[in-house]
Amino acid sequence: MDPVSPMGGAVKPPPRLPRRRRAGRAEARAGLLFALPWMVGLAVFTIIPLVLTFYISQTKFQITGAPRYIGLQNYAAIWGDAAVWRSAGNTMMFAVISVPIKLALALVLALMLNRVTALSGFYRTVFYLPFLMPAVAGSLVFILLLNPSAGPVNLMLQGMGLNPPDWLRDPAAALWTLILLSLWPLGVETLVFLGGLQNIPKDVSEAADLDSPRPWHKLVWVTIPLLTPMILFNLIIGIIYSFQVFTQALVIGGTTGRPAEATLMYMVVLYRTAFRYFNMGQAAAMAVVLFVVVLVMTLLIFRTARSWVYYEGDSR
Amino acid sequence: MSDKTYAAPRTLSRRSFLQSTAAAGAALALPGAALAQAEGQLLIWLPGGSDLFCKIHTSLLDGFSAATNLGPATTVCGLGQDTEFTQALIGSITAGSPPDISMLWDSPVSLGAQGAFMPLDDMMKGSKIPLDTWPAGLLSSCQFKGVTYGLPVTAGVYAMWYNEEMFEAKGIPSDRASFPKTWVEMRKLSKEFTVWDGDDLKSAGFMPNRIPETMAIWSALNGGVLFDEVNLKYMLNSEQNIEMMSFFLEWLDEEYKGDINLIDRSGNFREGYPDGATGVGPAFREGRQAGLMSGSWLMGDIYADPVPTFTRWNQAPNPIGPSGTAHVSGTWPNWFVIPVGSKNPQAAFDYLSYLAVEGSVSWYQQIPDVPTNSQVAVKPPESLIASRGEAFAQDLTTFLAEQAAIVTPMWNSPVQSFGNDQMARAMEKIFTHAQPVAEALAEAQAAAQAELDRVLAG
Numbered sequence: 001m002d003p004v005s006p007m008g009g010a011v012k013p014p015p016r017l018p019r020r021r022r023a024g025r026a027e028a029r030a031g032l033l034f035a036l037p038w039m040v041g042l043a044v045f046t047i048i049p050l051v052l053t054f055y056i057s058q059t060k061f062q063i064t065g066a067p068r069y070i071g072l073q074n075y076a077a078i079w080g081d082a083a084v085w086r087s088a089g090n091t092m093m094f095a096v097i098s099v100p101i102k103l104a105l106a107l108v109l110a111l112m113l114n115r116v117t118a119l120s121g122f123y124r125t126v127f128y129l130p131f132l133m134p135a136v137a138g139s140l141v142f143i144l145l146l147n148p149s150a151g152p153v154n155l156m157l158q159g160m161g162l163n164p165p166d167w168l169r170d171p172a173a174a175l176w177t178l179i180l181l182s183l184w185p186l187g188v189e190t191l192v193f194l195g196g197l198q199n200i201p202k203d204v205s206e207a208a209d210l211d212s213p214r215p216w217h218k219l220v221w222v223t224i225p226l227l228t229p230m231i232l233f234n235l236i237i238g239i240i241y242s243f244q245v246f247t248q249a250l251v252i253g254g255t256t257g258r259p260a261e262a263t264l265m266y267m268v269v270l271y272r273t274a275f276r277y278f279n280m281g282q283a284a285a286m287a288v289v290l291f292v293v294v295l296v297m298t299l300l301i302f303r304t305a306r307s308w309v310y311y312e313g314d315s316r
Numbered sequence: 317m318s319d320k321t322y323a324a325p326r327t328l329s330r331r332s333f334l335q336s337t338a339a340a341g342a343a344l345a346l347p348g349a350a351l352a353q354a355e356g357q358l359l360i361w362l363p364g365g366s367d368l369f370c371k372i373h374t375s376l377l378d379g380f381s382a383a384t385n386l387g388p389a390t391t392v393c394g395l396g397q398d399t400e401f402t403q404a405l406i407g408s409i410t411a412g413s414p415p416d417i418s419m420l421w422d423s424p425v426s427l428g429a430q431g432a433f434m435p436l437d438d439m440m441k442g443s444k445i446p447l448d449t450w451p452a453g454l455l456s457s458c459q460f461k462g463v464t465y466g467l468p469v470t471a472g473v474y475a476m477w478y479n480e481e482m483f484e485a486k487g488i489p490s491d492r493a494s495f496p497k498t499w500v501e502m503r504k505l506s507k508e509f510t511v512w513d514g515d516d517l518k519s520a521g522f523m524p525n526r527i528p529e530t531m532a533i534w535s536a537l538n539g540g541v542l543f544d545e546v547n548l549k550y551m552l553n554s555e556q557n558i559e560m561m562s563f564f565l566e567w568l569d570e571e572y573k574g575d576i577n578l579i580d581r582s583g584n585f586r587e588g589y590p591d592g593a594t595g596v597g598p599a600f601r602e603g604r605q606a607g608l609m610s611g612s613w614l615m616g617d618i619y620a621d622p623v624p625t626f627t628r629w630n631q632a633p634n635p636i637g638p639s640g641t642a643h644v645s646g647t648w649p650n651w652f653v654i655p656v657g658s659k660n661p662q663a664a665f666d667y668l669s670y671l672a673v674e675g676s677v678s679w680y681q682q683i684p685d686v687p688t689n690s691q692v693a694v695k696p697p698e699s700l701i702a703s704r705g706e707a708f709a710q711d712l713t714t715f716l717a718e719q720a721a722i723v724t725p726m727w728n729s730p731v732q733s734f735g736n737d738q739m740a741r742a743m744e745k746i747f748t749h750a751q752p753v754a755e756a757l758a759e760a761q762a763a764a765q766a767e768l769d770r771v772l773a774g
Contacts, residue, residue, distance in 0.1 A: 062771070063406050064432040064656070077770075082763075147594050148581045169577050171748070255399070256740050260750055275399045276733045277767070278406075278426065 050291075057285035063278045074285035083269050084286065087257070090175060091266040095242035098179045103234055106186045107227070110193030111219075124194070128187035135247035142181050143168065143252065168252060174262035181248050189234045196230035197223070201312075228309040236298055243294050246271065266290060357381075358389040358663055361408075361415040363401040370394065372682050373419075376675045380667050386660075397421060405655065406432065414655035416664040420466065423727035424458050424653045428465025429771075430730075433653040436464045439665045445672050449690045451720060454647060456545060457727035468649030469672045470685035472611030473719045474533055475645060476635070477588065480628040482509060482606045492715070495632035499537075502635045503567050509606040510571055517572070517582035519604040524564030526576070526586060526747065528740040530609060533646035534560055536724035538637030542739065543729040548772060550735060550764040552742070553757035556639050561746055561753045563638065568747060576747045588614045590622065597622045609634065611648050612716055615684040619703055628704075631715060645719035646726055650685055686716050731771055735764045 057074055059067035078084050113123055130138065145153050146167035157164035165173040200223065208222040224231075246267040249257070255272040257264025270290070274283035360377055362370065370393035381389035392415070395401050402422065408414040409432050424433055440446050447455065447464070458466040480490035486508055488494075496502040506521025525534050532542045540556025543549075551557065572579055579585050584596040588610045599605040601618065603625035612631075618624060633643040652671070654664045671679075676687035677694060684697045694717065696709030704712075729735050738760035745751040751759075 060773075062430045064409060064427065064430045143594060147596075148577075149583075150594075150596070166577055166581065169580060171750075256737050256744075258744065260744055260748060261741070272399075272737070275403050275406075276737075277731065278430065279770075 053284045053287050056280055057288045059281050061280040061284075063280050067281070070281070074282045075289070077282055078285055078289060081282075083261070083264065084266070086261050087264045087266045087269040090257070090262070090264055091243060091245065093175060094179060094182070094245060094265065095239060098182045099235065099238040099242055101179070102183055102186065102189060102238055103231065105183060106189035106234065107193050107231075109186060109190045110197055111223075113190065113194055114197045124191065127190055130185040131187035133185070136251055138184065139181065139248045139251035142177075142184075146177060169259050171260040171262040174253070174259055178245075178248060178252060178263050181252075182242070182245065189238070192230050192234055193227060196227045200226050225310045226312065229311060232301070232305050232309050236301055239297055239301070240294055243267075243290060357387045358417065358660055358667060359415040360389070360391050360667075361395055361405065361418040362391065362393045363419060363421050364394055364397040366683075369683060372679055376671060376678065377667065380670050380675070384663070384666065386663055402427075409655050409657055412657050414657045416654065416658045416660045417667060418653055418655055420651040420653060421648075422651075423729075423732045424466035424651050425460045425728055426730050426732050428458070428463070428653070429460040432656060433465040434656055434658065434661055436467065436654070436665065439662070440464065443665070444669045445689055445691075451688060451690070451723060453723040453725045454649060454688050454720070456725040457647075457649060458651060459728070460730055466651045466653040467668055467672060468647070468688050469652050469668065470676050470679060471647035471649035471688050471720065471723075472613040473645055473647050473686050473716050473723070474530060474609055474611055475631040475633065475716070475719050476607055477600070477610045477614065477629060477631055478607035479600065479603065479605070479626055480630050481626040482603065490628075490630065492630060492632045496635050497633075498635050499563060499637050503571070506567075506606070507571060512573070515573070515578050515581070517579055517585070519606075520579075520585055520599065521571075521606045523572075523579070523585055523605075523608065524567045524747075525609065526743060527609075528736045528743060529648065530646060531739055531743070532726035533609070533634060533644065533724060534637070536644045536646070536726075537634055537640045538563075539639040539641060541725075543735060545725060545728045548768065550729075550761055550768060552735075552739060552761040552764060553754065556637075558754050558757060559639055560637060561743070561757060565746055565753060574749065588618065601625070612684055612686055615697070615700060615712075619699075631712060633719070643722065644724040645722050647688075647720065647723050649688065649727070686720055688720055729768065731764065731767045734767045738764045 056067055058069060058071060060070045060073075061067035109127060113120065113127070116123055145151050148154055148164070148166045148169065151167075153167075154164040167173055167177045204222060204226070205218070208218040212218065244267055245265050249263050249265040249268050250271070253259075253263030253268070255268060255276055257268060266286070267290075270283050270286045273279050273286065358377060358381055360373065362373055370391070373393070374391040377389045377391050381387060395404050398421070401420075405414070405418055405420075406427070427433060428435075437447070445467070450468070454468045454471060455464065457468055458464050476495065478490075478495065483490035488505070488508065496505050502522050506523075509519055509521035511518040511520075525531065535542050535557055538556045538560045540554050540560065541551050542557070544551055568574055568576065583599045583602070583604060584591045584594075585599045585605055585608075588598050588600050588608065590597050600608055600610075601622055601624040618629065634645060636643060652668050654661050654668075658664055672687070672689045673691055676685075676689070676692055679685060680687055680694050681697050682699075684700065687694055694713055696706070696713045700709040700712065742751075742756040742760035745756040746753050750756075
């Protein structure tokens with residue numbers, strides 16, 4: 001029934017704003033069009049390759065010619081491949097050792113930079129610079145520095161009466177050298193921590209100073225808890241990076257992980273399987289396994305993060 | 317009131333944004349279309365190499381294209397080496413836009429067997445370069461199951477290089493005929509030159525081989541093979557190969573303190589070139605190493621930086637191992653292939669015919685990669701004549717031609733890189749005493765054979 005006006009006449013229904021609706025639809029279309037390049041990019045460069053990788057991992061595909069479906073044979077081949085296990089062990093060792101050391105060093109560096117008042121911009125730039133150097137160039141510089149007979153590092157250690165290691169040729173030392181190399185570009189982690197430190201509210205910091213004169217009390221009970229979101233971020237990025245370590249390992253150890261497979265990393269085996277042995281199926285299976293492992297580790301960290309990461313404003 | 321005037325902010329309408337996006341896309345696409353290879357114009361890809369190397373090939377292809385009215389040709393140089401170059405080539409083949417011809421520094425067998433390169437046998441029949449004009453051992457590096465996938469147009473030929481002046485300083489005859497004929501003789505002679513100062517190797521004679529790519533030659537010198545191409549079987553842990561590696565290990569233990577790392581810490585005793593990563597100069601050119609096995613390409617570079625401390629060097633046949641019966645040589649060829657999808661396959665083959673016969677003469681004159689086709693009559697390189705005189709240059713050219721005729725089949729496995737890597741891994745374990753010889757070779761054998769079987773399974 002139509003509404004009736006006090007005057008007894010029928011009331012017109014409110015206007016349906018067709019113009020606004022049309023404008024809304026046009027806005028939506030425009031939004032879609034503007035987002036389209038990104039969506040196409042996501043589909044073409046991320047989603048389709050991901051799906052294709054999963055498909056190729058179940059085929060015998062030697063790059064040229066058509067892939068042939070072979071089920072899970074590539075996964076079985078990975079399981080039985082000694083080089084894959086060796087490289088997975090090296091990579092795990094690399095991650096377990098390098099990530100915590102890197103986080104600790106970056107935190108120390110950030111704490112020091114946070115105290116610097118003069119030339120702070122200069123120091124931040126200096127510590128970020130190594131990150132800008134191409135990994136290949138950086139690795140070659142380290143190869144020269146660590147040359148066992150003529151490198152300045154060993155000459156210096158010899159001058160101090162020490163017996164320096166053969167950094168890159170001794171299988172017992174080579175992985176540690178690679179870890180050392182990974183610690184060099186600390187710029188990103190340091191800047192993230194520095195950002196976190198500078199966001200700590202002054203009143204909280206001053207209150208902590210009043211509560212205890214000991215700086216480490218403030219560090220342990222105030223600063224680090226307030227930095228836990230940054231620690232979480234750096235931890236996840238660090239783990240993802242360390243599982244994908246490639247360039248330095250390839251430059252130092254080649255595709256065979258010299259010496260004695262000490263520097264053979266998972267990504268190097270994946271790369272050589274694809275582009276040296278042309279076994280794209282198995283390489284794709286390795287990529288899928290890596291994807292799943294990193295995903296599971298990231299999810300696990302996120303799950304545990306609820307108990308140790310403190311976000312300001314949380315009730316916990 | 318301020319007399320400043322404010323211009324309305326310029327806005328970009330959706331229409332103009334989309335128009336400019338389309339225009340930018342077209343602008344990007346047009347040069348790509350313009351660069352696309354036209355039919356009839358040859359396009360050749362070369363891996364790494366010096367500027368001179370690029371110049372020689374550019375000039376040869378341009379000359380051929382002009383003479384045959386093919387129109388302007390394109391030579392793309394320095395596309396990288398090893399896996400880097402292979403990636404680019406495979407990418408272009410799978411994308412359907414390969415070059416007409418590509419030079420390879422790795423055996424064409426692996427990719428040829430998988431259908432990446434055109435079989436050349438039909439084109440070779442009745443051409444200027446039929447099958448029987450190529451040394452069988454060399455051509456086998458391009459063949460799989462009787463199909464030829466490439467041509468070893470020129471090759472570096474491996475022989476023993478030695479420093480005549482070091483020999484003479486010790487009162488040892490330095491002529492080629494007096495050079496050791498067997499491994500045992502070579503090992504005995506080596507001790508004459510080897511001097512240690514504590515853990516520092518001051519100078520050395522000869523070294524057990526540590527380069528996996530040349531291991532096929534050493535195996536053949538001991539009567540063995542690494543890969544049996546007829547029966548498609550790897551033979552890495554055959555009796556001859558176990559004997560070979562045991563001989564090398566004993567040699568290392570006896571003369572070089574059993575520590576390969578001590579040798580490496582003392583200098584670059586592996587090859588005649590500076591170390592790629594550290595730049596450490598070659599002990600051979602520094603006059604600290606009496607001799608080593610090397611490819612003939614070193615002739616073109618030996619007087620370059622680092623300049624050797626001596627002038628007179630020579631080459632001799634590779635000595636024979638305890639179970640071997642004859643001298644053999646080996647090569648690292650410059651292979652040429654016609655990728656599947658080439659727009660001008662016949663013109664590409666015609667160019668390869670020209671390059672293999674006429675072109676390789678000019679190539680050898682400037683960079684001494686030895687022409688391999690039997691129809692080529694090579695003259696000694698000018699640079700060698702200038703540095704060592706006509707007689708020496710002629711003698712060496714004849715010697716290299718003889719060596720090219722006795723090359724052992726190598727580079728002939730469809731899983732060549734995988735096999736090489738397994739051998740490298742085994743050698744490293746053996747030379748660092750991490751694993752006994754037989755065990756390390758058996759492990760390498762099992763892995764290489766398994767990979768071969770997988771690839772051959774279709």
